[in-house]
Amino acid sequence: MSQQVSVRIDGELCTAAEGQTIYEVAQANGRSIPALCHMEGLSSAGACRLCLVEVAGIGRLLPACTTPVNTGMSVTTESENLAHHRVMALELLFVERNHICSVCVSNGHCELQALAQKLGVTHVRYPYNYPRLSVDTSHPRFVLDHNRCILCSRCVRVCDEIEGAHVWDIAARGINSMLVSDLDRPWGESENCTSCGKCVQACPTGALVEKGRAVEEMTKRNVVVTTLAAKRDAHP
Amino acid sequence: MKKARLATLWLDGCSGCHMSLLDIDEAIIAVVQRADIVYGPLVDAQEFPVDVDVAIVEGAVSSQDDLEKIKRVRERSRILVALGDCAITGNVPSMRNRFLVKTILERVYVEGADAQKGIPTDGVPTLLKQAIPLQDVVKVDLHVPGCPPSASAILFVLNELLDGRIPDLGTKVRFG
Ligand code: SF4
Ligand code: SF4
Ligand code: FES
Numbered sequence: 001m002s003q004q005v006s007v008r009i010d011g012e013l014c015t016a017a018e019g020q021t022i023y024e025v026a027q028a029n030g031r032s033i034p035a036l037c038h039m040e041g042l043s044s045a046g047a048c049r050l051c052l053v054e055v056a057g058i059g060r061l062l063p064a065c066t067t068p069v070n071t072g073m074s075v076t077t078e079s080e081n082l083a084h085h086r087v088m089a090l091e092l093l094f095v096e097r098n099h100i101c102s103v104c105v106s107n108g109h110c111e112l113q114a115l116a117q118k119l120g121v122t123h124v125r126y127p128y129n130y131p132r133l134s135v136d137t138s139h140p141r142f143v144l145d146h147n148r149c150i151l152c153s154r155c156v157r158v159c160d161e162i163e164g165a166h167v168w169d170i171a172a173r174g175i176n177s178m179l180v181s182d183l184d185r186p187w188g189e190s191e192n193c194t195s196c197g198k199c200v201q202a203c204p205t206g207a208l209v210e211k212g213r214a215v216e217e218m219t220k221r222n223v224v225v226t227t228l229a230a231k232r233d234a235h236p
Numbered sequence: 237m238k239k240a241r242l243a244t245l246w247l248d249g250c251s252g253c254h255m256s257l258l259d260i261d262e263a264i265i266a267v268v269q270r271a272d273i274v275y276g277p278l279v280d281a282q283e284f285p286v287d288v289d290v291a292i293v294e295g296a297v298s299s300q301d302d303l304e305k306i307k308r309v310r311e312r313s314r315i316l317v318a319l320g321d322c323a324i325t326g327n328v329p330s331m332r333n334r335f336l337v338k339t340i341l342e343r344v345y346v347e348g349a350d351a352q353k354g355i356p357t358d359g360v361p362t363l364l365k366q367a368i369p370l371q372d373v374v375k376v377d378l379h380v381p382g383c384p385p386s387a388s389a390i391l392f393v394l395n396e397l398l399d400g401r402i403p404d405l406g407t408k409v410r411f412g
Contacts (some may be wrong), residue, residue: 098334
């Protein structure tokens with residue numbers, strides 16, 4: 001039995017198990033912190049910075065999904081400052097690559113698009129980057145469109161932690177970061193890929209999709225991933 | 237009460253936003269009772285007039301002509317509304333932004349042409365290097381995203397503006 005810790009979330013005293021993250025404890029206590037790279041059943045990456053929270057006594061914002069709770073911790077999940085930083089993080093995701101929602105296979109079913117709507121983002125205040133990126137169609141069943149990738153690494157983690165194949169990695173650094181399969185070979189030539197499709201289901205955007213889907217046709221079932229993860233936890 | 241002066245402008249877009257504006261159906265009658273539409277594809281005026289209260293702009297800024305138009309519209313209008321994703325993000329027109337203008341024109345008018353190969357120069361405005369959102373070149377007072385924004389969102393915006401308020405769109409709209 002793990003140790004119990006007491007923390008305050010938005011002033012409310014909450015009990016949590018040692019090792020739980022702020023995100024988990026906040027969610028268990030009815031808070032909804034925005035998140036993109038977090039996915040139930042996978043390890044946390046802290047890649048998107050949407051889940052930033054304030055922790056009393058700490059002079060910078062911390063990602064709720066990677067920060068474990070400590071006894072006596074006091075966390076704020078909603079404030080003007082947080083809203084400001086979350087919106088900024090979201091806007092920067094939009095300008096980094098090419099998100100043309102109107103012609104995207106995931107239009108209407110995309111977590112990035114939905115979060116922008118939820119946070120009331122009607123425009124982006126920064127100049128768009130308009131990078132020239134490739135689309136990998138070499139896999140017989142799936143497509144990787146780098147234009148829509150937000151580098152959340154959910155695909156990397158689901159493939160490694162649930163499927164056990166570890167096809168994906170993120171290569172390079174900063175603005176040059178790029179999702180690669182099998183040491184940067186075309187996906188279709190990957191020797192590790194089992195074509196299970198978990199990465200496609202886990203991907204929050206229109207970056208990993210099934211072939212043959214037209215605009216608005218790509219719906220995802222990430223419950224597949226969370227259910228599998230939960231079953232494995234139950235039978236270790 | 238003096239009627240408000242409303243203008244619309246169509247830059248690099250597909251006219252879908254204007255279609256969505258027309259999709260407010262009979263509600264347009266109530267709108268024109270409160271406002272005169274003084275310029276736009278829906279009316280006859282040749283010149284963008286001065287002293288416009290609300291200018292609603294569809295499309296990205298893609299050519300020299302678009303650029304001159306939007307600057308004039310900004311000077312002559314009190315409130316400038318960017319209507320739809322092209323005006324706000326560049327959207328579909330911006331998909332050319334990764335390529336050189338010369339490359340695109342050659343691809344279409346030389347490689348892609350069966351007859352009369354050659355890049356047209358007469359009577360067509362010069363393309364800018366990229367198709368860009370309005371806010372890159374002028375101050376925008378309100379953004380109404382969508383491809384197109386729904387008729388109900390447009391009607392809400394019109395009514396709020398005609399009531400003298402800048403509407404709070406909240407979660408009524410989204411990209412795409
Ligand atoms: S991935 Fe999402 S945000 Fe990006 S273009 Fe597609 S629908 Fe829009
Ligand atoms: S392909 Fe999808 S899941 Fe993978 S990093 Fe990009 S956005 Fe995330
Ligand atoms: S959800 Fe925590 S950083 Fe992405």
